Amino acid sequence: MNLPPPASKPLIYLDHGATTPLDPQAAEAMLPYLRGGCGNPSSLHRPGREARLALENARSCLAGLLNARESEIYFVSGGTEADNLAIQGAAFKNRHKGQHIITTAVEHPAVLNTCKYLEKQGFEVAYLAVDEYGQVNPETVRSAIRRDTILLSVMHGNNEVGTLNPLAEIGKIAREAGVYFHSDAVQSFGKIPLDVQALPVDLLSISGHKIYGPGGIGALYIRRGVALEKLLHGGRQEGDKRAGTENLPGVIGLAKAAELICRSREEQSRRVGELRDYFQEQLLRQFPGIRVNGHPQERLYNNLNVSFPGCDSETLLLSLDMQGIAASSGSACSAGSIEPSRVLKAMGLPAAISRSAIRFTLGKDNTREEIDYVLESLREIVPRLQNIIQKV
Ligand SMILES: Cc1ncc(COP(=O)(O)O)c(C=O)c1O
Numbered sequence: 001m002n003l004p005p006p007a008s009k010p011l012i013y014l015d016h017g018a019t020t021p022l023d024p025q026a027a028e029a030m031l032p033y034l035r036g037g038c039g040n041p042s043s044l045h046r047p048g049r050e051a052r053l054a055l056e057n058a059r060s061c062l063a064g065l066l067n068a069r070e071s072e073i074y075f076v077s078g079g080t081e082a083d084n085l086a087i088q089g090a091a092f093k094n095r096h097k098g099q100h101i102i103t104t105a106v107e108h109p110a111v112l113n114t115c116k117y118l119e120k121q122g123f124e125v126a127y128l129a130v131d132e133y134g135q136v137n138p139e140t141v142r143s144a145i146r147r148d149t150i151l152l153s154v155m156h157g158n159n160e161v162g163t164l165n166p167l168a169e170i171g172k173i174a175r176e177a178g179v180y181f182h183s184d185a186v187q188s189f190g191k192i193p194l195d196v197q198a199l200p201v202d203l204l205s206i207s208g209h210k211i212y213g214p215g216g217i218g219a220l221y222i223r224r225g226v227a228l229e230k231l232l233h234g235g236r237q238e239g240d241k242r243a244g245t246e247n248l249p250g251v252i253g254l255a256k257a258a259e260l261i262c263r264s265r266e267e268q269s270r271r272v273g274e275l276r277d278y279f280q281e282q283l284l285r286q287f288p289g290i291r292v293n294g295h296p297q298e299r300l301y302n303n304l305n306v307s308f309p310g311c312d313s314e315t316l317l318l319s320l321d322m323q324g325i326a327a328s329s330g331s332a333c334s335a336g337s338i339e340p341s342r343v344l345k346a347m348g349l350p351a352a353i354s355r356s357a358i359r360f361t362l363g364k365d366n367t368r369e370e371i372d373y374v375l376e377s378l379r380e381i382v383p384r385l386q387n388i389i390q391k392v
Contacts, residue, residue: 011324017361023212029256033249058255079186079207082220083110086203089228098148105346133295134163157188160343161294162303171200190261213257217250273301302362310386
């Protein structure tokens with residue numbers, strides 16, 4: 001097979017919201033399982049039993065980090081499958097109780113498009129509005145709940161602007177109403193402490209490649225007693241909730257990466273948060289008229305979404321790319337789209353402002369020198385692009 005070499009690593013990577021580099025320690029932990037020599041966790045022989053032990057150790061590790069029971073952690077192929085299993089699973093299983101689902105206008109496509117699919121299957125979905133920061137008001141949730149509401153899905157940290165939702169308050173409302181509560185924590189897990197004993201959440205999605213783990217692996221927390229319809233039919237793996245031989249190297253890498261990021265959470269949040277704040281301060285000082293999108297405080301510590309009025313975000317991104325700087329406009333999944341960001345639109349931003357938005361998502365290895373280089377590059381690029389637009 002003739003594969004093209006992977007694209008050369010950008011000089012400065014500020015797109016950790018899209019994906020993160022695999023942590024060398026997670027890679028190291030995966031190696032023995034990638035090299036083979038281990039069995040299928042469902043086999044009875046010794047290699048099979050060893051594989052089972054490794055799988056269950058990884059489950060126990062993840063359960064410990066979320067303060068969940070081991071039996072409440074289910075391995076899936078990533079955040080997208082976790083969201084699908086949670087939402088479709090809860091919807092189809094509880095259809096006899098009602099057909100009304102509530103979500104928000106700013107969810108990731110993994111949630112939004114699953115809800116759109118369910119609408120085609122006869123469910124009714126309410127897409128809640130958010131405030132100017134992209135945050136959901138718990139009272140909006142309360143007033144949207146009906147007698148036939150069966151499921152509420154509200155993300156924790158927004159992938160575009162980083163805004164955090166008040167999960168505890170929202171979950172309390174759902175619980176009082178007897179409605180299942182799912183939260184997509186793909187962007188927040190490892191950055192914000194999550195304790196499922198303290199949080200009234202029934203279903204929680206996480207993904208490996210956002211936390212310096214491998215791609216193609218994720219997990220869904222399913223609170224004990226919550227019944228879901230299966231998405232995949234086949235063997236009886238994962239407590240008969242998710243058929244298919246487990247991705248053992250992926251599971252091991254996910255658990256190791258999760259352990260590492262949770263263990264260094266406070267240190268990373270302080271260090272990366274300070275760097276993000278420095279970047280933001282310098283941008284605001286050096287580029288009058290720019291706008292920082294997202295909640296000023298209740299925001300993922302590594303997110304900086306900025307609109308540069310008078311610039312077109314795609315052109316700005318390409319100019320940054322030519323300087324060896326990787327950032328994104330909106331979410332990675334909408335890259336290439338010329339539509340203004342759905343999230344920024346829901347926050348009430350005029351199209352011209354959202355069309356000039358760039359998302360920088362910092363990571364644990366970024367440095368002050370890198371940020372200074374990005375600032376220097378922007379000082380050259382931004383006025384040039386603004387001039388072009390003015391002339392057109
Ligand atoms: C908030 C959110 N949910 C879900 C996903 C999908 O996760 P995965 O890429 O693991 O399928 C992403 C990825 O961008 C995300 O940011």
